[in-house]
Amino acid sequence: MTAPHAPTPAAELDAADSLASFRQEFHLPPGPDGRPVAYFCGNSLGLMPKAARAAVETEFDTWARLGVEGHFEAPSFWMHFHETLTEASARLVGAKPIEVVVMNNLTVNLHLLLVSFYRPTATRYKILMEGGAFPSDQYAIESQARLHGLDPADAIVELVPRPGEHTLRTEDIEATIAGLGDSLATVLIGGVNYYTGQAFDIAAITKAGHAVGAYVGFDLAHAAGNLDLRLHDWDVDFACWCTYKYLNSGPGGTSGVFVHERFAHRPDLVRLAGWWGHDASVRFQMKKGFRPMPGAAGWQLSNAQIFPMAIHRASLAIVDRAGGMPAMRRKSEQLTARLESLIRGLNLPADKLEIITPADPAQRGCQLSVLVHERGRELFDYLADQGIIADWREPNVIRLAPVPLYNSFEDVDRVGEALRQFTISNEE
Template sequence: MTFEPTLDFARQLDAQDPLRDFRNRFYIPPAPHGGDSIYLCGNSLGLQPRTARAAAEQEFTAWEQMAVEGHFNGDSPWMHYHETLADATARVVGARPLEVVVMNTLTVNLHLLLISFYRPTATRYKVLMEGGAFPSDQYALESQVKLHGFSPDEAIVELQPREGEYTLRTEDIEAKIRELGDSLATVIMGGINYYTGQVYDMAAITRAGHAVGATVGFDLAHAAGNIPLHLHDWDVDYACWCTYKYLNSGPGGTSGVFVHERFAYQPDLLRLAGWWGHDASERFKMRKGFRPMAGAAGWQLSNGQILPMAVHRAALDIVEAAGGMEALRRKSELLTGYLEFLIQRLELPASVLEIITPADPAARGCQLSLLVHQNGRRVFDELSEAGVVADWREPNVIRLAPVPLYNSFQDVYRAAELLTKAFLVKADDLKN
């Protein structure tokens, strides 16, 4: 598509957008000086679905009227509540229902999966991850390698971009995997890097890891609900994600787990056990001897978090109604591409502003990361004061994430106008 830098063009795109009415299914926060904010921070916290409160209220009512019997009675008995999320969750991440379960929170789930899939030996003990991964992942890996008696400095190998570049090349990731060879125990990377917004080639990374005998997993916090995923077909071993970003399921919301079906019927696979992961047909016999459920459900520990799950189910219903990830991706590529087009028209030198997110739409999701070399915090603060909700990451990156479910092309146009003013460029220059 040939973009035009005018408000009329943005309005035209909105009029043609088959998802335009989904914006009305969310609450848009107010701007400081009235009207709706331009919310471009779904990569940190998605907006509240208008159906979320009613979904939670339904379970409050069940609790009020049935108390403990709500586990077994009512429209959605709590005993099986997590099962009602499996089909929609599987579609979001490209899995089979047996391979997914919703439970716990993200870093808890990462630890649970690493117990099973990071099984180091004296010679195969190394972990490969991207340099500058989100701190929770770094901390989790540090503690896991220490748990097995290894030094993080020796066991954890961090991938760095080439000099002068901001993102990783797939061929360099593959080469490092081959170099580590039979010393590599597992690869654990973000599906999308939180800082740069780069989408990693998860299929290629998985093939390379398996070729040297390593397990391969992904933290999909910034990928689930953002880009189409095909975890089963890519042969990924394990993955986990949060649901409060692009899946709009509330602050601190519940998490999802994927375990490939090849592990579904391996009860002897080491894991940390809890009673909700025990064979459901015998769970209430209260006997010793853990027998895991088949599939990802066998990694559960405790009862489902019903109130967060209710909100998550409401949010998943919206994704389904929108036509799933392929429909969201089509709009996402246009939205992000339009924002990129408008920012590039600023024609600022690289010494002032760089977009460090890949230019290839296939290598990015909703997010553009702007590396601001001069007065970055001032630019961010001016955007915030003008009603643009973005995200600041030290030392000098502004992340902008236009989300297809609730952002419009007019949002993107107006954000670019305000960015222009923040850089002290006349707004008219954007239109010429």
Template sequence: MTSFQPTPDFAAHLDAQDILRDFRSRFHIPPGPDGQESVYLCGNSLGLMPKAARAAVEQEFADWERLGVEGHFHGTSPWMHYHETLTEASARLVGAKPVEVVVMNNLTTNLHLLLISFYRPTATRYKVLMEGGAFPSDQYALESQVKLHGFAPDDAIVELVPRSGEHTLRTEDIEAKIQELGDSLATIILGGVNYYTGQAFDMAAIARAGHAVGAIVGFDLAHAAGNLELQLHDWDVDFACWCTYKYLNSGPGGTSGVYVHERFANRPDLPRLAGWWGHDPSDRFQMKKGFRPMAGAAGWQLSNAQIFPMAIHRAALALVEEAGGMAVLRRKSEQLTAYLEFLIRGLNLPASRLEIITPQRPEARGCQLSLLVHQQGRELFDFLAAKGIIADWREPNVIRLAPVPLYNSFQDVQRVGAALAGWLTR
């Protein structure tokens, strides 16, 4: 960070060197209060709209208009197999084999479907390990799942909390808790990146530790997919799911992805909530009783594809692929986030006023920095908004800033630093 400079000229110089700079023009950037492009740093909540999205959906409207039901078989991209057009890119996105991924439903629905299969408690092995302060959807899902099996959430759910005076979890403490729970631990389910602090967990280490005590290990990748370079298969993760409307820019309430390790690919004995679309396609249309799941993650499907959300997702995934994939995006992301950190730390604010609670090590965070503002936090958030900087406020006093490599620039980040400096000198 010592080589950075806080000036507009320096930021423009970095943008000129950026091999991804032209991708910004492929997105709709919301205008700020002055009518100029805003600085949009809220991709960790909802990513921006790709300009290709509208045409992608219009194509499916056209096929529906022209073909009706025959669009399932004779459309430009026949709907019967539409979800399959997302498989290869989704596998590359999360570091998986194609048989291990499927796109379907939405995130919390998929989390429940996976927990039906991968939280199988017994009288003695029934504990679930999650991070304290996980996103409410995960908390509610796990509460309901343990109740479904007759356990009390306060007993069955174990929450990881940071050490006193710290904001994030240490990997060695997670591993120690896993070892402590031992053969009482049934399932681990953590966010790949914690939504509040922006901490990225060491998923490979957690998977190793969990498997060592006989537990199943899964992750909610809502804030990790499209943000981190993932290698789910090589990390030996058992299951995972993610949304596509944050860093994957696939529209509000967009579709979701699922990963199930190939060791479970041919396990029809696994309990699951079955649906017609997950049945073996060789005789699906014979409409017989007796569910026989497809091999791999596809066997967890319930219903046919959500064509319009998937069309947007396909257009958005194509941008990730065109950019060179997550390895390329991650390199820029690390530099953008480091520049933002440099500018904030350069303000020399005392910790009693403002702290960055996101880990400083690049491998321990995504592109998000969470600012814990001890004084006038909401006023600062509103001040940034008035300057055309769209950030995210989380109660009670955290501002989340997420510079996304596909559409954010170094000049965006420099504008944030300048606005923060202006706030201090009002």
């Protein structure tokens, strides 16, 4: 009989990990026993980069020394601060620089984009989203429908899994889009569903939406900094994302926007205008008549949020030094696969505990959502007592997100061992 293959020890994997040193660039909170926690909550709020404090202090110093002249003088040049984020943001989401801008917060940007890309008519007015989307998306879309005098119950079509399944099938999404046909105005789906952790086939969904003449956009709150995105090549019309989850840019941090290059020189597109989106060459002439900047920058409302953008710039620099999303994604898949193997190795029946995130790595990011049918909150609290920070979602899901920049393979094994000990204690 062949002996079962033993998994590679975590210490060996951590020693060989090319990203292991980046863990030291983040503040890891102390756990109950004094050692750093195993932090698996980056899908809710990423850890603080050690560079963040110095980045903000630099801007405080500029403000103190220069006052308003900080807009025009080195080292900050606040007038152009947002532009220093453009190249890195474009690399992050697979875009051209003209297609991205950093501004506002996520839901504000979602509304701004829907003003332009949800333009219902008497016959083409449906908007498609995934059922169980994050409430911000639900509320935004409901209010956008009402803004156009529509009944959300009629205008909004929600995608739901097949009976007995937890996630959506791409072929069902495509079939729904085709069935809606020329009644479909806009598709808006999360790149990764916050609850199940399912990563959607953005390219396939975009192609299907365009085939029936609809705009297609994505809320990338759980995808930016998590998945290797190619928004330009996938022909996505619009997208937005937050920066406080996998991009570690602080609670309530600034947001990113993508608008495809084909709309870069479309001043006729309906939008909500602000002075920072106006042609920069004549912005300070303060004249009437909005003339948008080319590209995504034309959707800006106000001047840059310097302090949150300073943190975000420091965080984006870490991503670039780590090798960008391809390198981070490789480690992410390894961490998530190991966590999945340890959970499945408990051999618990599905009526007690099941992973509802897809098993296919291409259909998930660095998140596993574990549906706990019995004593779920007790398990969550037990993990916290063991120094493992996870995320609880009602009614009975624990989300675990092994983030490649600061989680180690040893962290993953800590989770596996804690789950094993909890299982043993409940069998006795």
